[in-house]
Amino acid sequence: MRALVTGAAGLIGHHVVRQLCERGDDVRALVLARDDLRNLRGLDVEVRIGDVTDRDSVARAMREVEVVFHLAAIYALWTPDRGARMRRVNVEGTRIVLDEARRAGVRRVVHTSSIARFGGQGPGRRATESSPFALGVTKSAYAISKRDAHEVALDAARDQDVVIVAPCGPIGPGDVGPTPTGRLLVECLRLPVIAVTPTVTNFVDVRDVARGHLLAAERGARSESYLLGHRDLSLAQLAGMALEVTGRRAPIVEIPWRAARIAGRAMSALADRVTHRAPPITTEAIAIAELGLAADASRAVRELGLPQTPIERALSDALKWFDREGYLAARLAA
Template sequence: MSTAPVLVTGAAGFIGHHVVRLLTEQGRTVRAVLRPGEDPRNLAGIDPARLERVEGDVLDAARMRALVRGCDVVYHLAAVYRTWVPDPKVIYDVNVTGSANVLAAAAEAGVRKVVYTSSIAAVGVREDGVPSDETTPFNLWAGSFDYVRSKYLGQQVALAFAPLVDVTIVGPGMPLGPGDVGPTPTGKTLVDALSGRIRVCFAGGLNIVDVEDVARGHLLAEERGRRGACYLLTGHNLTIADLIAEMRRVLGMRHAMFATPVAVARAAGWALEQVADRVTRKEPLITAGSVAYASQALHFDNRKAREELGFTVRPLDETLRRAAEWFAANGYL
């Protein structure tokens, strides 16, 4: 194994810090890229002898070239994962242009491998109800929101770089688990439901996966992933009603949840967005786009990752329990 450092963007993020920990546990040195001023708490406890913390913005192409230089492998995880931001341009800047900057730097430096973190958001939904796989064309431009669209565009950028650098693309499902300091929209939904801030639900489908399983999938993609190939690192396919039932069974959630038509939920999301746009400038509880996206059957088949990478997932109840315990221990609940 090479002694050159491994560059990880988004290193202090939810998935990123688990990737960093696994790499250092293998005895590898990680050059961990943090945004200027980013909260570094997720990197606490990782062997400092194996960790080189550096600041860098993926929008700074020159800085990315300097940071990639001398590295053997690049894991690109930095992204904006939000359902709403005051200026959506930042989502496209980071998730699309930032990806191009990192991939260009990797190609120029001649790194051995790039593992690019995409998302299930870059894959479409089948009309026949069969879980989507890596070949399902993207068809969600209208029925989604800026994050989803940006991840699709970012994945197209990564695919375009495959002739120039050995890049393997991984698409995580909706991750839950310890270390979600943001929290991400997925984690925030769990927190809001358990706290009683969300009391309504609507028809829809989700794919929940443990964040540590996703991190292991990243390392498997470096080891076994094919150049230019995409792998869905997905877990358990559920309806929203199924997830609520599991939260009652596993976590003891007791308060009532009321079913509402999707159209009503979308209208409420639209109204909350108007308040956010014009008054609070803070991410609303739901948005029209996030409701439109989640109301579809977001179910995915991870067979390719299982067969080619050896990817496995742990039981859903274990993932839910670990996430809830971490949120409770860290004051989110």
């Protein structure tokens, strides 16, 4: 099978590419010219330079493709243009990819949505695939863009075969960015005190998320959504597990919500008016954290056969990768 993967250099995307290659598929990877391609080294993959907002480059990449895995997106909780480019990529880029897939006669598209579409149901409540969009009140440009892209995919599914997957918090090797979760893990190994908010998020091994994409292509129902997750954990629990995996000791402090909101507003204002660089926390990030991103992924386990690798293994492999790639100040024990 010839498969096209957009966003192929990203944390989830490169694991999708790797697993497709491992099973012998013919893989085409669509990446940006500026992407860090270290995760694609050594893989038997056809790399195409392009942008999902450029219809011509997308159309060229679609030629002779059977299945498309559309993962390309901007994940950020602060941008200098207040999310304008993020919206072009996440929403209009999705529209272009689905349009060109239909025109090229692609058999199936697996669209990567997000826990942001379903999460935020409130403390003590777990999101499911039937949960309403709840993060609009946070005014998060990212969450709103992923909701709108999700709706584009649902609309396209009326005329073409589209199945939707919504990853929760992925953890594992290859987190080049790193993601916000990856940054927390790095801080667990570098900072003398680990400060977190008292929020709960569903975490999952990134390799299981990639496997979920392949399973959705094989077994998913057209126009249906599947949350790809595993285990709900507070950030304090996650940090504690990371310390346990590495044998390091450090105090973990949960910041009260009032203090977190003040810090978020201050850092967001500083970024907007002075530094013009992404701050450690933002007003939107704190608002999302207060609602929580707990989730129930049992549908994907039941209907797709989504694996449930222990988070401890994902943490260990992620931290070893960060160490090997020079993200940490000191080396970890083997």
